[in-house]
Amino acid sequence: MAKTNGMISGLFSGMLGKEVVFRNLGDRTIACAAPGPRTKKASKAQLKNENMFRMGNRFATAVLQDPDLKAAYARAVKTRQTPHSRAVQDYCNPPVVTDVAGHHYKGKPGDIIEIRATDDFHVAKVFVEIRDAEGNKLESGYAVVQPFGTVWHYTVTAPNELFAGSRITAWAVDIPGNEGSLEVLL
Numbered sequence: 468m469a470k471t472n473g474m475i476s477g478l479f480s481g482m483l484g485k486e487v488v489f490r491n492l493g494d495r496t497i498a499c500a501a502p503g504p505r506t507k508k509a510s511k512a513q514l515k516n517e518n519m520f521r522m523g524n525r526f527a528t529a530v531l532q533d534p535d536l537k538a539a540y541a542r543a544v545k546t547r548q549t550p551h552s553r554a555v556q557d558y559c560n561p562p563v564v565t566d567v568a569g570h571h572y573k574g575k576p577g578d579i580i581e582i583r584a585t586d587d588f589h590v591a592k593v594f595v596e597i598r599d600a601e602g603n604k605l606e607s608g609y610a611v612v613q614p615f616g617t618v619w620h621y622t623v624t625a626p627n628e629l630f631a632g633s634r635i636t637a638w639a640v641d642i643p644g645n646e647g648s649l650e651v652l653l
Contacts, residue, residue: 492547519559526643527554536642543588553588561645562586564593567637569651574630578623582610584639584647585617592640595621600632610637 480496488501509517531537531550533602540550540557548556568581584590596607605627610619619637627633636650 484503485497490646492549520555523555523558523643524551526558527551530554530642539589557586557588557641558643558645560587562590562639562641562647564637564639564647564649567635567649567651569653572623572630572633572635572653574623574627574633576624578627580610580621580623580635580637582619582621582639583617584619586639586641589642590619590639591642592619593619593621594638594640595625596626598624598634598636598637599627600629602634605633 475606475650480491482501483503486501487498490497490499528551531554533539536554536627537550540553544553563586564582564584566581566583568583568635572580580595582593582595584593590612593610593612594607595610597605599605606623606625608621608624610621612619621637630653633653634650635653636648637648640646640647
């Protein structure tokens, strides 16, 4: 792989013939061998990944029109990344709900349910739903993020006198709209 940041090359990108590809990385231009044509039919997994990256590119192009989000993705870039590639990465990775702490839940209004959720970039919101032992929905709503950023609190509003056997489900949503969830049985 050739690297340059000289006056002759400047910042340019694209394919030269069908042999060399030029890419910009920060203030440098990188040259590498051009990819060859696919020799086999794409598998279902490959087609799924291609579609995910195509949709991720559309998301990144759209979201980077917002100066605040562009700056946020720029602050989160890793080595050899651009804000665009960081936004694509965010699109491809859903958030994860790692814990729904229902041990403080006693079925009383005012009880706090603690949710821990992470994402490779940012968890935008956490939604909580409580169902009784028979599966009836008792309540639902959004949790409030705590100063740590990975901890969210949901304050119970509806009574649930027979809370044993109830289910608490939490969904974390990131900026691209990906969801991750976790359900606990009390």
